[in-house]
Amino acid sequence: MTAPILEVEAVSKRFGNFVALREVSARFEAGKLSAIIGPNGAGKSTFFNVVSGAFAPSSGRLRFQGRDITGAAQHEFARAGIAKSFQITNVFRQLSAHENVRVAVQMKRSRYELFKPRAAMRELAERASDLLERVGLAAHASRPAADLAHGQQRALEVAMALACEPALLLMDEPTAGMSPEETRVMMDLIVELAGERTVILVEHKMKLVMGICQRLLVLHHGEFLAEGTPEDIRANDDVRRVYLGQG
Ligand SMILES: Nc1ncnc2c1ncn2[C@@H]1O[C@H](COP(=O)(O)OP(=O)(O)O)[C@@H](O)[C@H]1O
Numbered sequence: 220m221t222a223p224i225l226e227v228e229a230v231s232k233r234f235g236n237f238v239a240l241r242e243v244s245a246r247f248e249a250g251k252l253s254a255i256i257g258p259n260g261a262g263k264s265t266f267f268n269v270v271s272g273a274f275a276p277s278s279g280r281l282r283f284q285g286r287d288i289t290g291a292a293q294h295e296f297a298r299a300g301i302a303k304s305f306q307i308t309n310v311f312r313q314l315s316a317h318e319n320v321r322v323a324v325q326m327k328r329s330r331y332e333l334f335k336p337r338a339a340m341r342e343l344a345e346r347a348s349d350l351l352e353r354v355g356l357a358a359h360a361s362r363p364a365a366d367l368a369h370g371q372q373r374a375l376e377v378a379m380a381l382a383c384e385p386a387l388l389l390m391d392e393p394t395a396g397m398s399p400e401e402t403r404v405m406m407d408l409i410v411e412l413a414g415e416r417t418v419i420l421v422e423h424k425m426k427l428v429m430g431i432c433q434r435l436l437v438l439h440h441g442e443f444l445a446e447g448t449p450e451d452i453r454a455n456d457d458v459r460r461v462y463l464g465q466g
């Protein structure tokens with residue numbers, strides 16, 4: 220295995236007496252597309268919340284690119300290069316798609332560009348256009364976010380996450396609520412994005428990720444039950460028992 224971009228060591232997360240994650244450990248290799256799958260309530264979103272810095276773990280360590288980031292503030296996770304898309308809903312509904320992405324780009328860059336307002340604005344606008352193009356929304360740049368179809372709003376959130384230039388992109392159920400056509404478009408986009416950076420998906424629809432991910436980790440009741448290639452997971456009896464049987 221090459222150097223991992225993210226190492227999770229014996230991480231637990233408790234909510235009161237309830238243990239949502241129980242000493243989970245995992246290593247994620249740079250450049251790979253992985254998915255964490257598991258039934259609803261397994262702890263998948265909690266795992267992402269811990270890995271993105273939204274929740275501090277109750278115990279355990281997190282290392283990103285070799286650096287211990289356990290207990291760092293969420294903006295430090297973002298600055299280190301970890302971005303989470305979905306379930307963030309920080310889209311400004313009345314602003315256009317382009318304005319939303321420009322704001323996201325500006326949050327990443329403003330620190331460096333205080334003294335070149337005109338050139339900086341042009342650069343921000345171009346960068347926002349590039350990102351919209353990247354997610355297939357170039358034709359919808361001037362529409363208010365509120366007027367976009369559901370799948371297009373999700374794509375907009377991806378563009379906003381990419382504005383942070385993350386080395387690690389976390390996507391929580393990226394196709395939730397999408398039509399089959401919207402789902403296909405999003406899955407194609409995910410495969411493209413994964414060609415350029417490390418991507419980890421969370422998904423409860425296992426079939427969806429089987430075809431595109433190099434590695435799957437199965438979370439069940441806050442513990443990893445299995446991990447491996449899609450073939451390994453398909454053949455795993457424990458996984459079949461807790462998961463595949465549910466259809
Ligand atoms: N903020 C919270 N406070 C209390 N319990 C929570 C909180 N977040 C998640 N949980 C509980 O942790 C368990 C795992 O939730 P979650 O990580 O959202 O699962 P998944 O994303 O796999 O469906 C659930 O039982 C949920 O009710």
Ligand SMILES: [Mg+2]
Binds near residue numbers: 263265
């Ligand atoms: Mg969830």
